[in-house]
Amino acid sequence: MxxxxxQTGDFDLGQELARLRQDDPRVGAVVSFVGTVRDMNDGSAVSEMELEHYPGMTERALQDIVAQASARWPLYNALVIHRVGPLAPMAxxxxxxxxxxxxxxxxxxxEFIIDYLKTDAPFWxxxxxxEGARWVDARITDDSAKRKWAAA
Known part of the structure:
Protein backbone atom coordinates (compact mmCIF):
# COMPACT_ATOMS: atom_id res chain seq x y z
CA MET A 1 0.00 0.00 0.00
CA GLN A 7 -0.87 19.70 -0.48
CA THR A 8 -0.49 23.27 0.75
CA GLY A 9 -0.87 22.46 4.44
CA ASP A 10 1.83 21.22 6.77
CA PHE A 11 2.06 17.61 7.99
CA ASP A 12 2.68 16.10 11.41
CA LEU A 13 5.71 13.82 11.12
CA GLY A 14 4.85 11.75 14.19
CA GLN A 15 1.28 11.12 13.09
CA GLU A 16 2.29 10.24 9.53
CA LEU A 17 4.94 7.73 10.67
CA ALA A 18 2.56 6.17 13.20
CA ARG A 19 -0.06 5.67 10.45
CA LEU A 20 2.57 4.19 8.13
CA ARG A 21 3.28 1.29 10.49
CA GLN A 22 -0.08 1.11 12.27
CA ASP A 23 -1.25 -2.39 13.15
CA ASP A 24 1.35 -4.13 10.97
CA PRO A 25 3.48 -6.49 13.09
CA ARG A 26 5.63 -7.39 10.06
CA VAL A 27 7.26 -3.94 10.09
CA GLY A 28 10.82 -4.07 11.36
CA ALA A 29 11.96 -0.75 9.91
CA VAL A 30 10.52 2.66 9.16
CA VAL A 31 12.81 5.12 7.41
CA SER A 32 11.88 8.70 6.65
CA PHE A 33 13.31 11.81 5.04
CA VAL A 34 12.01 15.32 5.66
CA GLY A 35 13.17 18.15 3.42
CA THR A 36 12.90 21.71 4.74
CA VAL A 37 13.28 25.23 3.39
CA ARG A 38 16.72 26.70 4.03
CA ASP A 39 17.27 30.39 4.71
CA MET A 40 20.25 30.50 2.34
CA ASN A 41 20.87 29.15 -1.17
CA ASP A 42 23.68 29.82 -3.63
CA GLY A 43 25.08 32.59 -1.44
CA SER A 44 21.85 34.56 -1.03
CA ALA A 45 19.43 34.84 1.86
CA VAL A 46 16.06 33.23 1.13
CA SER A 47 12.99 34.76 2.75
CA GLU A 48 10.47 32.49 1.00
CA MET A 49 10.30 29.59 -1.41
CA GLU A 50 7.26 29.08 -3.56
CA LEU A 51 6.66 25.66 -5.06
CA GLU A 52 4.48 25.18 -8.11
CA HIS A 53 3.38 21.93 -9.69
CA TYR A 54 1.30 20.51 -12.50
CA PRO A 55 -1.78 18.96 -10.77
CA GLY A 56 -2.50 15.41 -11.85
CA MET A 57 0.82 15.00 -13.63
CA THR A 58 2.74 15.54 -10.39
CA GLU A 59 0.77 12.92 -8.47
CA ARG A 60 1.17 10.41 -11.31
CA ALA A 61 4.93 11.02 -11.42
CA LEU A 62 5.21 10.49 -7.65
CA GLN A 63 3.08 7.32 -7.81
CA ASP A 64 5.31 5.99 -10.58
CA ILE A 65 8.44 6.64 -8.50
CA VAL A 66 6.93 4.83 -5.51
CA ALA A 67 5.90 1.93 -7.78
CA GLN A 68 9.49 1.67 -9.07
CA ALA A 69 10.79 1.54 -5.50
CA SER A 70 8.20 -1.08 -4.55
CA ALA A 71 9.28 -3.21 -7.51
CA ARG A 72 12.93 -3.09 -6.39
CA TRP A 73 12.49 -3.64 -2.64
CA PRO A 74 9.93 -5.59 -0.57
CA LEU A 75 8.15 -2.63 1.01
CA TYR A 76 5.06 -2.87 3.16
CA ASN A 77 4.08 0.75 2.80
CA ALA A 78 5.34 4.02 1.31
CA LEU A 79 4.28 7.61 1.78
CA VAL A 80 5.21 10.76 -0.11
CA ILE A 81 3.82 14.13 0.96
CA HIS A 82 4.99 17.17 -0.98
CA ARG A 83 3.88 20.67 -0.17
CA VAL A 84 3.25 23.44 -2.70
CA GLY A 85 2.65 27.17 -2.39
CA PRO A 86 4.65 29.75 -0.46
CA LEU A 87 6.86 28.39 2.34
CA ALA A 88 9.06 30.19 4.85
CA PRO A 89 12.52 29.08 5.95
CA MET A 90 12.39 26.04 8.26
CA ALA A 91 9.03 24.92 6.83
CA GLU A 111 16.84 7.28 -0.73
CA PHE A 112 15.75 6.04 -4.18
CA ILE A 113 12.38 7.78 -3.89
CA ILE A 114 13.83 11.16 -2.89
CA ASP A 115 16.58 10.93 -5.53
CA TYR A 116 14.02 10.28 -8.28
CA LEU A 117 11.59 12.83 -6.89
CA LYS A 118 14.26 15.55 -7.16
CA THR A 119 14.75 14.86 -10.89
CA ASP A 120 11.50 13.36 -12.21
CA ALA A 121 8.63 15.05 -10.36
CA PRO A 122 7.27 18.21 -12.03
CA PHE A 123 7.84 20.83 -9.33
CA TRP A 124 9.17 24.34 -9.86
CA GLU A 131 18.20 40.58 -5.10
CA GLY A 132 14.63 39.69 -6.13
CA ALA A 133 12.72 36.56 -7.12
CA ARG A 134 14.59 33.78 -8.92
CA TRP A 135 13.73 30.33 -10.20
CA VAL A 136 15.84 27.50 -8.77
CA ASP A 137 17.71 25.50 -11.40
CA ALA A 138 18.09 21.73 -11.28
CA ARG A 139 21.29 20.60 -9.58
CA ILE A 140 23.91 18.39 -11.21
CA THR A 141 24.23 16.56 -7.89
CA ASP A 142 20.57 15.50 -8.13
CA ASP A 143 21.19 13.97 -11.57
CA SER A 144 24.28 12.18 -10.22
CA ALA A 145 22.30 10.80 -7.28
CA LYS A 146 19.68 9.39 -9.67
CA ARG A 147 22.29 7.84 -12.00
CA LYS A 148 23.76 5.71 -9.23
CA TRP A 149 20.49 3.73 -9.13
CA ALA A 150 20.80 2.76 -12.80
CA ALA A 151 24.10 1.06 -12.00
CA ALA A 152 22.70 -0.67 -8.90
Whole structure:
Protein backbone atom coordinates (compact mmCIF):
# COMPACT_ATOMS: atom_id res chain seq x y z
CA MET A 1 0.00 0.00 0.00
CA UNK A 2 1.32 3.44 -0.82
CA UNK A 3 0.05 6.97 -0.61
CA UNK A 4 1.02 10.16 -2.42
CA UNK A 5 -0.25 13.60 -1.43
CA UNK A 6 0.48 17.05 -2.82
CA GLN A 7 -0.87 19.70 -0.48
CA THR A 8 -0.49 23.27 0.75
CA GLY A 9 -0.87 22.46 4.44
CA ASP A 10 1.83 21.22 6.77
CA PHE A 11 2.06 17.61 7.99
CA ASP A 12 2.68 16.10 11.41
CA LEU A 13 5.71 13.82 11.12
CA GLY A 14 4.85 11.75 14.19
CA GLN A 15 1.28 11.12 13.09
CA GLU A 16 2.29 10.24 9.53
CA LEU A 17 4.94 7.73 10.67
CA ALA A 18 2.56 6.17 13.20
CA ARG A 19 -0.06 5.67 10.45
CA LEU A 20 2.57 4.19 8.13
CA ARG A 21 3.28 1.29 10.49
CA GLN A 22 -0.08 1.11 12.27
CA ASP A 23 -1.25 -2.39 13.15
CA ASP A 24 1.35 -4.13 10.97
CA PRO A 25 3.48 -6.49 13.09
CA ARG A 26 5.63 -7.39 10.06
CA VAL A 27 7.26 -3.94 10.09
CA GLY A 28 10.82 -4.07 11.36
CA ALA A 29 11.96 -0.75 9.91
CA VAL A 30 10.52 2.66 9.16
CA VAL A 31 12.81 5.12 7.41
CA SER A 32 11.88 8.70 6.65
CA PHE A 33 13.31 11.81 5.04
CA VAL A 34 12.01 15.32 5.66
CA GLY A 35 13.17 18.15 3.42
CA THR A 36 12.90 21.71 4.74
CA VAL A 37 13.28 25.23 3.39
CA ARG A 38 16.72 26.70 4.03
CA ASP A 39 17.27 30.39 4.71
CA MET A 40 20.25 30.50 2.34
CA ASN A 41 20.87 29.15 -1.17
CA ASP A 42 23.68 29.82 -3.63
CA GLY A 43 25.08 32.59 -1.44
CA SER A 44 21.85 34.56 -1.03
CA ALA A 45 19.43 34.84 1.86
CA VAL A 46 16.06 33.23 1.13
CA SER A 47 12.99 34.76 2.75
CA GLU A 48 10.47 32.49 1.00
CA MET A 49 10.30 29.59 -1.41
CA GLU A 50 7.26 29.08 -3.56
CA LEU A 51 6.66 25.66 -5.06
CA GLU A 52 4.48 25.18 -8.11
CA HIS A 53 3.38 21.93 -9.69
CA TYR A 54 1.30 20.51 -12.50
CA PRO A 55 -1.78 18.96 -10.77
CA GLY A 56 -2.50 15.41 -11.85
CA MET A 57 0.82 15.00 -13.63
CA THR A 58 2.74 15.54 -10.39
CA GLU A 59 0.77 12.92 -8.47
CA ARG A 60 1.17 10.41 -11.31
CA ALA A 61 4.93 11.02 -11.42
CA LEU A 62 5.21 10.49 -7.65
CA GLN A 63 3.08 7.32 -7.81
CA ASP A 64 5.31 5.99 -10.58
CA ILE A 65 8.44 6.64 -8.50
CA VAL A 66 6.93 4.83 -5.51
CA ALA A 67 5.90 1.93 -7.78
CA GLN A 68 9.49 1.67 -9.07
CA ALA A 69 10.79 1.54 -5.50
CA SER A 70 8.20 -1.08 -4.55
CA ALA A 71 9.28 -3.21 -7.51
CA ARG A 72 12.93 -3.09 -6.39
CA TRP A 73 12.49 -3.64 -2.64
CA PRO A 74 9.93 -5.59 -0.57
CA LEU A 75 8.15 -2.63 1.01
CA TYR A 76 5.06 -2.87 3.16
CA ASN A 77 4.08 0.75 2.80
CA ALA A 78 5.34 4.02 1.31
CA LEU A 79 4.28 7.61 1.78
CA VAL A 80 5.21 10.76 -0.11
CA ILE A 81 3.82 14.13 0.96
CA HIS A 82 4.99 17.17 -0.98
CA ARG A 83 3.88 20.67 -0.17
CA VAL A 84 3.25 23.44 -2.70
CA GLY A 85 2.65 27.17 -2.39
CA PRO A 86 4.65 29.75 -0.46
CA LEU A 87 6.86 28.39 2.34
CA ALA A 88 9.06 30.19 4.85
CA PRO A 89 12.52 29.08 5.95
CA MET A 90 12.39 26.04 8.26
CA ALA A 91 9.03 24.92 6.83
CA UNK A 92 8.68 21.26 5.93
CA UNK A 93 8.56 20.73 2.17
CA UNK A 94 8.55 16.98 1.64
CA UNK A 95 8.18 13.74 3.55
CA UNK A 96 9.28 10.42 2.11
CA UNK A 97 8.71 7.44 4.39
CA UNK A 98 8.76 3.69 3.86
CA UNK A 99 8.21 0.61 5.96
CA UNK A 100 9.75 -2.80 5.38
CA UNK A 101 10.85 -5.88 7.28
CA UNK A 102 14.49 -4.79 7.37
CA UNK A 103 16.40 -1.51 7.55
CA UNK A 104 18.51 -2.10 4.43
CA UNK A 105 15.53 -2.21 2.10
CA UNK A 106 13.86 0.68 3.90
CA UNK A 107 16.93 2.96 3.72
CA UNK A 108 17.57 2.13 0.06
CA UNK A 109 13.95 2.65 -0.99
CA UNK A 110 13.65 5.94 0.86
CA GLU A 111 16.84 7.28 -0.73
CA PHE A 112 15.75 6.04 -4.18
CA ILE A 113 12.38 7.78 -3.89
CA ILE A 114 13.83 11.16 -2.89
CA ASP A 115 16.58 10.93 -5.53
CA TYR A 116 14.02 10.28 -8.28
CA LEU A 117 11.59 12.83 -6.89
CA LYS A 118 14.26 15.55 -7.16
CA THR A 119 14.75 14.86 -10.89
CA ASP A 120 11.50 13.36 -12.21
CA ALA A 121 8.63 15.05 -10.36
CA PRO A 122 7.27 18.21 -12.03
CA PHE A 123 7.84 20.83 -9.33
CA TRP A 124 9.17 24.34 -9.86
CA UNK A 125 10.77 26.39 -7.09
CA UNK A 126 10.98 30.17 -6.92
CA UNK A 127 12.97 31.84 -4.16
CA UNK A 128 12.56 35.35 -2.79
CA UNK A 129 15.98 36.89 -2.11
CA UNK A 130 17.24 40.43 -1.39
CA GLU A 131 18.20 40.58 -5.10
CA GLY A 132 14.63 39.69 -6.13
CA ALA A 133 12.72 36.56 -7.12
CA ARG A 134 14.59 33.78 -8.92
CA TRP A 135 13.73 30.33 -10.20
CA VAL A 136 15.84 27.50 -8.77
CA ASP A 137 17.71 25.50 -11.40
CA ALA A 138 18.09 21.73 -11.28
CA ARG A 139 21.29 20.60 -9.58
CA ILE A 140 23.91 18.39 -11.21
CA THR A 141 24.23 16.56 -7.89
CA ASP A 142 20.57 15.50 -8.13
CA ASP A 143 21.19 13.97 -11.57
CA SER A 144 24.28 12.18 -10.22
CA ALA A 145 22.30 10.80 -7.28
CA LYS A 146 19.68 9.39 -9.67
CA ARG A 147 22.29 7.84 -12.00
CA LYS A 148 23.76 5.71 -9.23
CA TRP A 149 20.49 3.73 -9.13
CA ALA A 150 20.80 2.76 -12.80
CA ALA A 151 24.10 1.06 -12.00
CA ALA A 152 22.70 -0.67 -8.90
Missing amino acids: SQVRV QIVLVAVSAAHRGEAFAAC KKEQTP
